Amino acid sequence: MVRRLFFALVAGLALAGSNAAGMAGPICTLVVDSKSGAVLTENGDCETRVTPASTFKIALAAIGFEEGLLQGPQEPVRQYRKGEVDWGGRAWRGLVDPTSWMKHSVVWYSQRLTRQLGADKLEAWTRALGYGNADFSGDPGKGNGLERAWIASSLAISPREQARFLRGLLNRTLPLSQSAMAQTEALVERFSIDGGWTLSGKTGGAYPRRADGSFDRARGYGWFVGWATRGDTRAVFVRLTQDEVRHSVSPGLRARSALLAEWPALAARFAR
Template sequence: MKHVLTCLAAFLLSLAPANAGTICTLVTNAQSGVILLEEGDCRTRVTPASTFKIPLSLMGYDAGILENAYAPVLPFKKGYADWGGRNWTQATDPARWMQYSVVWFSQQITAALGLTQLKKYATDFDYGNADFAGDAGLNNALERAWISSSLKIAPIEQVTFLRNLINRRLPVKPDAIDMTLTIIEASATSDGWVVAGKTGAAFPRQADGSFNRAKSWGWFIGWAHKGNRTLVFARLDQDERRQNGSAGIRTKEAFLQNWDQLAKTIP
């Protein structure tokens, strides 16, 4: 048994992207909620970053702000967040928003919802600390409460939220769940799993309020289905040095590359 645990620990370490450390790997049974694998610190809250697009999608569809996968189409305007490059400077619909993780599209939804509705939805979803205060004194809650700011969630809370989503236990219209599940990207593995999920990346704040760009968090959360089995997972990594590109995408790529092997170790 000791040998098996040692091998599993070594394998989990190999799942992290190069130059990143793993904070948490968590896998549960989608139906029962039984934790099948918990490695690392899965109980401490950090920023959800772009994984917040999943609950925000539910809110947007439930409130009628979003219509379907391809409507509304919103134009990019000068002054919108554009640090995501060319993919963020084009007209965007809900499917494209989720695919390219377009921050300004999120900001249009949060602006339409307003703080009162955002807080109510997050509380009803039991989503982390449900805190939409934003950065102290900056009045920026609708622009970035979920990005290195006041809203925080732990990996274990992410998994609980996702279980409630796929088991349709969240207090939103059925169509809101249908459309959200439709626009979340999924990919098939060589061993027959279909893995769906969302990435997220953000920098921690330093004491002076600036970003620590050498320590980006990288999230990948979602669920994996094969046959009659569905597993829900959360993976949280953190860079050990400054790197190019999204820590969330690196986390996703490393996780998917090793998912089939990891799944074989899960009871």
Template sequence: MKKQSVALALVISLCVSTQGAARTICTIVMDEAAVEIMHQTGVCDNRVTPASTFKIALALMGYDAGILQDSHRPALPFRESYPDWGGDSWRKTTDPERWMRYSVVWYSRQITPLLGTSLLTQYATDFDYGNADFNGDFAQSNGLERAWMSSSLQISPREQVNFLSRMIRNDLPVSVEATDRTLAIIESTETSGGWRIWGKTGAAYPRRDTGSFDYTSGWGWFVGWAKRDGTTLVFAHLLQDERRHGASPVLRAKVTILAGFDDLVSEVVP
């Protein structure tokens, strides 16, 4: 426990020390019923890549279509041809729970071909999930591999919270079982103020005109929902680096929300 506390303190220290190297694009908090914006900072209507936050929507699609079965099925083995830039955690047999926890890209790529472009587009359209564009990179025919990663699929922070609100209220055109099984694989933590927060991170880098990635301007997402004493809020936090440095933008996006959530909502939820 002591080692974990020290490690967490180091992570927070690193994130805080590099926070000045990034700007908050949007922080938005909304009540579960999607009626009232409780807090908004920045511009929340511009669309960018959802990156790995798309895994929430993809899980709903996969469970509803019967491709995913529960938290541990299907368990798929790692193959040498799969992307492994996520380290050792990506080089292991992966089930839906591990997929979400470690944000395993290759597992997503086993689900999307089984759904196909037409069904992915239909689901995303029904979800009002951004522009619902799964064409992928221009003239590359790679939408099933990377549409959600600095490519054609785009979503705004406001659309993120609207989508999450509908999911929590079972207001999406998927089965209740699909929603319940998706909720079951999202990691959660508790703040010192008693909020239980569920969320998913996402990180990606803009494309230059040459097609290369701009590693100085990484996006970091953290989206999810929080519950305390019968109150449920949904949120989206998006930042963007202004220079390249060691701390991941996605890590900082998550840490800043978790560390500041109690203060963020204290004025609207006593």
């Protein structure tokens, strides 16, 4: 077991320092104690803000529960409408409830929530939650903030701000009702891994824009953010990567796979 952890740790450190072609280069790996906020692991640039992509769904769920737009893990159920974004495949083209919205990262469900809330209310809430720059203006001159502010557009957040927001959610210190925070925490997908850990987290993937406004699909940002629990130990984690070549698999999914594989080695540094 010790031998496996050693080689996993070496591999994880090599990945963190590598910019080899074909790999996602980590921008930040941040792990903090959920209660005290003490930094347990920090590598890379955890201060610079970038698009939150679908990690924004955690904040949007909390706001949605607080505003009564979400009533529970299965309510409301909504039906896909022709013409709505459907690049997520079959899971996006049928009936979607809050649980499947979060699990499959259904963009059109988010867009219906943001339209119901409106830009003024979204900006007020994200400022109150300390969620990045709280900017829902969207692409300059496009008037599309309610459709894509969080997807490689105006809304931006740093890894450190992600961790601070998640700590507030877990510690129930955000300016939200206890019920809204508890229901949001329960909605986030869980993964059981070796060593008795359960990781709850949300992926996010988006592509930065070039000067001409097109998307640079070889430089995708990948997020995996959430919290890890084993017994009485709970830690908030944030992984942010950026690709160097184009891939067929979402950068967010690959960020998640990498962190789940590396977690036992990362945890070995602080968990006893």
